[in-house]
Amino acid sequence: PLAVIVCPGWKKAQFIFELLGDYSMSSRPLHPVLLTIGLHKDEAKNMKLPRGCDVIVTTPHSLLRLLTYRSLLFLRLCHLVLDEVQVLFFEANEQMFAILDNFKKNVEVEERESAPHQIVAVGVHWNRHVDHLVREFMKDPYIVITALEEAALYGNVQQVVHLCLECEKTSTLLQVLDFVPSQAQKTLIFTCSVAETEIVCKVVESNSIFCLKMHKEMAFNLKSILEQWKKKLSSGSHIVLTLTDDCIPLLAITDATRVVHFSFPSSPKVLGGRLYCMSDHFQSLTEQGSPAEQGDKKTKSVLLLTERNASHAVGVLRYLERADAKIPSELYEFTAGVLEAKEDKKARRPLCPYLKAFGFCKDKRICPDRHHINPEMDIPRKLSNESLPGFGHIR
Structure with missing residues (x-):
């Protein structure tokens, strides 16, 4: 691929992928690929990119899993685009720096010195991770900040x-x-x-x-x-x-x-x-x-x-x-x-979906949902007359 767009989650990646499909109708075909790879090792190992693919839209974890088996993926890459960069570093800090190190090594290959290459980072907040990104991975950065x-x-x-x-x-x-x-x-x-x-x-x-x-x-x-x-x-x-x-x-x-x-x-x-x-x-x-x-x-x-x-x-x-x-x-x-x-005022709000799915909230300080169990609202639904098993394996 010529470009890789890294998004903070699969929903945003799906949205960007659909946008690229719309834009391709009025420009040259980009043949974008939406890349989401799970934890199963064979999934990344057997992943094959179609010929003519110019743009990959993916997430940090998926991209890093693919790079484990496709170390030459970045050899042709010219543009690494980081969408919602502050969220990427907040949620996947280790993965992001591993991806950037891989990109940097490929850029420094002697045969590629004349090839155009750039990192485009887009976000709403400046922080120390973005500072480090600019210092360590951008040779001649062009920085535009619209919020004073x-x-x-x-x-x-x-x-x-x-x-x-x-x-x-x-x-x-x-x-x-x-x-x-x-x-x-x-x-x-x-x-x-x-x-x-x-x-x-x-x-x-x-x-x-x-x-x-x-x-x-x-x-x-x-x-x-x-x-x-x-x-x-x-x-x-x-x-x-x-x-x-x-x-x-x-x-x-x-x-x-x-x-x-x-x-x-x-x-x-x-x-x-x-x-x-x-x-x-x-x-x-x-x-x-x-x-x-x-x-x-x-x-x-x-x-x-x-x-x-x-x-x-x-x-x-x-x-x-x-x-x-x-x-x-x-x-x-x-x-x-x-x-x-503030939490006391959220008694009638739904329970935080991240808390239900993972056992913790990404950031309670900005999450609008509830993080305490409310006995009146959080009663388990009775789906059948059969009692639920108390032990065993979930398949």
Whole structure:
């Protein structure tokens, strides 16, 4: 085959295979093959690909089983496509790296150096596995990220979260501000209203830090704010701008070094817009060096998480995990309580199909179904008057 498309499951593989069949009607015939191989060793051993097959659609486990007996499968391969790449690495990490190692060895064969070859990885989240994929298996990567909050993870922005009570937010804010920075620092503090902007600005100014403010009622002052923000800062100086989210397009700031989320971002898109204000300092993978070589990160995002935002704790935790951030133990405990409360509300939901099939759920944090036995709903159905056997073999 010229191309192999790896999907996270047989259902997605079936869907992609059918799409290829539709597209082949308006382009040259691709002769795609849907490859799903079970655990029986003879199934992989006796598998024969039809002549003229240009595209294989498969899953990580099926492909690896075939490679065990067909080690030359990748010799003609030019395109390895990874669909839902973050799911592939989450569910089949070992298999994926075995496949990539096999592809890399075949690409490095001297006779194939002039042949075109590429890895195309498509996903919705950036994480350390995708980072490793790009570093180890792509010589000249072309990276396109359309979600700004994911671009911040790629750009190596340090993610920090502080848990506090709503009534303690102001004092927590003062604790996270750097009053004597070693280098020039530009900090943005995001608030949710005009009144909150005014209050935060006064608090920061009262602690001897030069603070600007910007909200929709101060649009007339835009030019002056920008002039002061863009002034060159000497080493050790610190400028702070307190603003609301609707001012981001007006100011078009991209050179901030720190963002403080005094008010919780209302959506991932809002979070991404805030983080993009530091985009001048986002680092590419070549600038970052290897994970072991990375020192202090130049940019930092500080999130203040209070009891009002309890429902978002799970999402915050998942984002921090993908950022390889230092996560306070209190957040794990807080999240466990939130998940338990959510589970209690699922009493009338159907039992998780993964729990029924495999004995565990892939990810309870995002699964909408129930994970506790409900005696009222989970009574075994009586299919016949005969009693079920208590021992023996299932054939």
